[in-house]
Amino acid sequence: MEALYHWCRRLYDDTAINYTICYDPFDRARMAHGILTTIELAATCLVFSVIIGVVGAWLQGSRFVWTKRIVQGYIQFFRNTPPLVQLYFFYFALGNLMPRSTNAYGFQEPMLDNFDWAVIALSFFAGAFNVEIFRSGIEAVPTATVEAAEALGYSRLKAYMHIVLPLAFRVALPALNNNLVNLIKTTTIAYAIAVPEMLYVSNQIWSDNVNVPEMMIFLLLAYVGLVALLVWGMHRWEHAMRIPGYGGGT
Amino acid sequence: MCKRLWKTSLLAFLTAATGLVAIASHADAVDDIKKRGKLIVGSKADYKPYGFRDSSGKIVGIEPDLAAHLAKKLGVKLELVPVVSSNRMQFLQQGKIDVLLATMSITSDRRKVVWILDPAYYSSGTNILAPKKANFTKWEDLRGKPVCGIQGAFYNKKTAEVYGAEIVAFKSTPEVYTALKQGRCVGFVYDDSSIMGTLADKADWADYEMPLPTIDETPWGMAVRFNEYRLYGMVSEEIQKWHGNGTILEEEKKWGVKNTPFAEEMHNKYPEWH
Numbered sequence: 022m023e024a025l026y027h028w029c030r031r032l033y034d035d036t037a038i039n040y041t042i043c044y045d046p047f048d049r050a051r052m053a054h055g056i057l058t059t060i061e062l063a064a065t066c067l068v069f070s071v072i073i074g075v076v077g078a079w080l081q082g083s084r085f086v087w088t089k090r091i092v093q094g095y096i097q098f099f100r101n102t103p104p105l106v107q108l109y110f111f112y113f114a115l116g117n118l119m120p121r122s123t124n125a126y127g128f129q130e131p132m133l134d135n136f137d138w139a140v141i142a143l144s145f146f147a148g149a150f151n152v153e154i155f156r157s158g159i160e161a162v163p164t165a166t167v168e169a170a171e172a173l174g175y176s177r178l179k180a181y182m183h184i185v186l187p188l189a190f191r192v193a194l195p196a197l198n199n200n201l202v203n204l205i206k207t208t209t210i211a212y213a214i215a216v217p218e219m220l221y222v223s224n225q226i227w228s229d230n231v232n233v234p235e236m237m238i239f240l241l242l243a244y245v246g247l248v249a250l251l252v253w254g255m256h257r258w259e260h261a262m263r264i265p266g267y268g269g270g271t
Numbered sequence: 272m273c274k275r276l277w278k279t280s281l282l283a284f285l286t287a288a289t290g291l292v293a294i295a296s297h298a299d300a301v302d303d304i305k306k307r308g309k310l311i312v313g314s315k316a317d318y319k320p321y322g323f324r325d326s327s328g329k330i331v332g333i334e335p336d337l338a339a340h341l342a343k344k345l346g347v348k349l350e351l352v353p354v355v356s357s358n359r360m361q362f363l364q365q366g367k368i369d370v371l372l373a374t375m376s377i378t379s380d381r382r383k384v385v386w387i388l389d390p391a392y393y394s395s396g397t398n399i400l401a402p403k404k405a406n407f408t409k410w411e412d413l414r415g416k417p418v419c420g421i422q423g424a425f426y427n428k429k430t431a432e433v434y435g436a437e438i439v440a441f442k443s444t445p446e447v448y449t450a451l452k453q454g455r456c457v458g459f460v461y462d463d464s465s466i467m468g469t470l471a472d473k474a475d476w477a478d479y480e481m482p483l484p485t486i487d488e489t490p491w492g493m494a495v496r497f498n499e500y501r502l503y504g505m506v507s508e509e510i511q512k513w514h515g516n517g518t519i520l521e522e523e524k525k526w527g528v529k530n531t532p533f534a535e536e537m538h539n540k541y542p543e544w545h
Contacts, residue, residue, distance in 0.1 A: 047431075047432050113446070113449055113453075116453070117453050121454070124454075128402075128405075128454045128457060130453075130454045130455065131453055131454065131455070134455070135439070135455070212422075213441075213442060214441075215419075215440055215441050215450075221422070221440070224357055224423065225422060225423070225427060225428070225438075225440065228422065228424070229380075229425060229427075229428050230380060231360065231380045231381060231383065231384045233361065
């Protein structure tokens with residue numbers, strides 16, 4: 022590792038290509054922390070948004086008019102407003118209404134911090150799209166299949182969990198894939214409320230060292246890598262879940 | 272084709288990295304400004320009292336006043352473009368502005384990217400704005416605590432690296448003031464000159480103070496693109512004049528800032544303009 026640090030330093034001296042995240046221990050530590058924060062934020066939002074999608078799609082098929090209306094209202098609200106605006110709204114407007122607790126320094130602090138709000142805002146944002154994605158999957162399940170389940174004595178919830186959802190999932194997976202890739206990229210807006218993720222850290226580093234092009238290139242490659250990882254995982258999953266003659270192409 | 276693309280992108284990257292971007296061959300900036308009939312200056316719009324928006328939304332303050340002097344000297348109209356710390360030098364490099372006049376502290380790294388004018392027109396140090404009840408007395412008191420900052424400010428790193436504070440940095444000051452008042456951070460690390468301007472607003476900030484010794488007194492520099500010799504010479508002479516004839520001292524008085532030792536010292540340094 023020492024050799025690599027040394028090489029980066031040499032690179033800067035010889036060519037003015039300045040990667041402080043490689044040779045400067047402080048910048049290296051904050052970038053490592055930034056990458057971890059991005060992964061943590063993305064992973065948490067991924068899980069919550071899928072849960073919201075599954076539950077929301079189930080509620081959408083409810084017999085009660087008001088349940089359907091509430092889900093529809095939620096989808097419209099989150100799909101029709103920009104995620105950055107939602108984030109500001111959650112953090113600065115709603116965040117201030119939260120009950121306050123006294124923190125370790127004797128300050129009155131609102132209950133949820135900026136990371137929590139980023140998770141909430143982004144999960145609900147991506148979740149709204151996931152509801153519609155799962156709905157499209159559910160509608161692709163033939164009514165005959167659902168009726169067959171009912172004839173066998175399945176309740177609505179049981180039929181949803183054991184029959185409809187597993188089939189719907191396979192149909193919805195490519196679209197879900199798309200939305201989750203988008204979600205990973207959208208985590209960058211969390212820097213607006215000072216969540217120290219990759220873009221936030223890069224921004225601070227290039228302000229300190231004036232190495233904008235270098236950091237931009239690093240950021241792009243880092244996101245290509247992260248998204249590639251997700252896509253690879255999703256494809257593996259898609260493949261593992263394949264049932265002959267049902268979606269997934271070949 | 273692919274090979275050429277690679278070569279071009281590598282070349283573009285190298286040029287950008289060495290800070291030679293966007294100064295390609297065009298006529299002298301002074302000619303451009305005169306032909307255009309207006310001088311475009313990048314200034315802060317969230318930095319009271321140096322550059323901020325008044326109730327009508329117009330950008331006013333010490334720096335817009337100085338920019339107006341410059342435009343008058345060139346005999347053209349003035350256009351102010353609001354910039355923030357993290358994009359101001361890029362705006363200048365890309366030619367979106369002719370002159371950068373935006374509370375920029377001079378650092379050696381910045382001198383490599385834009386042409387910073389001598390002499391410095393102003394100076395400030397670093398301090399924090401904190402609630403009185405926090406009772407901070409020394410910088411070490413900030414260790415492990417969340418401290419608000421502005422994205423792109425150079426002292427964020429030092430506050431984190433040397434004094435161990437956890438920097439929570441936002442895009443501009445309104446967000447920071449909101450976060451500070453909501454108790455999301457224990458203080459706001461910023462230029463002492465701006466903090467004094469904020470504290471002058473007694474109604475809003477009565478329970479706050481600037482408790483620490485000011486550190487890192489650093490001069491502020493205006494900047495132009497590299498090799499704009501005529502513009503550089505002209506602006507540089509203007510700065511000397513502002514110091515000598517007391518323009519800077521008057522501006523401080525006009526906007527409610529106590530005359531700083533730096534401004535007084537510079538005033539005495541250029542007696543030929545008295």
